[in-house]
Amino acid sequence: GENVEQHPSTLSVQEGDSAVIKCTYSDSASNYFPWYKQELGKGPQLIIDIRSNVGEKKDQRIAVTLNKTAKHFSLHITETQPEDSAVYFCAASNSNSGYALNFGKGTSLLVTP
Amino acid sequence: SAVISQKPSRDICQRGTSLTIQCQVDSQVTMMFWYRQQPGQSLTLIATANQGSEATYESGFVIDKFPISRPNLTFSTLTVSNMSPEDSSIYLCSVVRYDTEAFFGQGTRLTVV
Numbered sequence: 001g002e003n004v005e006q007h008p009s010t011l012s013v014q015e016g017d018s019a020v021i022k023c024t025y026s027d028s029a030s031n032y033f034p035w036y037k038q039e040l041g042k043g044p045q046l047i048i049d050i051r052s053n054v055g056e057k058k059d060q061r062i063a064v065t066l067n068k069t070a071k072h073f074s075l076h077i078t079e080t081q082p083e084d085s086a087v088y089f090c091a092a093s094n095s096n097s098g099y100a101l102n103f104g105k106g107t108s109l110l111v112t113p
Numbered sequence: 114s115a116v117i118s119q120k121p122s123r124d125i126c127q128r129g130t131s132l133t134i135q136c137q138v139d140s141q142v143t144m145m146f147w148y149r150q151q152p153g154q155s156l157t158l159i160a161t162a163n164q165g166s167e168a169t170y171e172s173g174f175v176i177d178k179f180p181i182s183r184p185n186l187t188f189s190t191l192t193v194s195n196m197s198p199e200d201s202s203i204y205l206c207s208v209v210r211y212d213t214e215a216f217f218g219q220g221t222r223l224t225v226v
Contacts, residue, residue, distance in 0.1 A: 026148075032213045034215065041116075042219060043119075044205075046214060046215065046216060048215070049214065058187050089155060098143070099215060100144075100161060101156070101158065104155065105154075
């Protein structure tokens, strides 16, 4: 089955700096890669996603890159703000499983003022 | 996005009892899933809720312990049976729309004493 590795497990940055979270996956059939933000006491919130036919996608301060050959994808957050502090999960899925998600272990991001 | 209502939001239950969690979506969706998130951990897929037929369970999860129903395209239930303290987790309903994007409810925080 699919195995998703996520690094780092914790990340502390100063407000205004950039944060990068990296994930690798094992199943070459995976073709959809979403990122979720989970705040304390809440369910995961989809923040950005990328499909295997695209190399990069941006949405304001958030961007995701995908390298299919190397089987890795990354989340980039620029100009970080304290409200970006949360746990971030990467995931991989494919149509064979109806897009059920295989999650990484999560990254706890702390943005200090 | 999809609006997902999950009930109850939290509960404290005695060991040996069962709890049924409900998931209601505001519109028809193609796929519904149930995930478990143990304290401080990532999300693990329990099963795919299939409309009108038996759910498809992931390795390590069985129907006798986690019976699931999905009578229509917008509603599903997950029962946690014969609970033990090890079942203390957050249980999350997820739905897929437009074939790929997955959204989550707020989760049910279960504590078994």
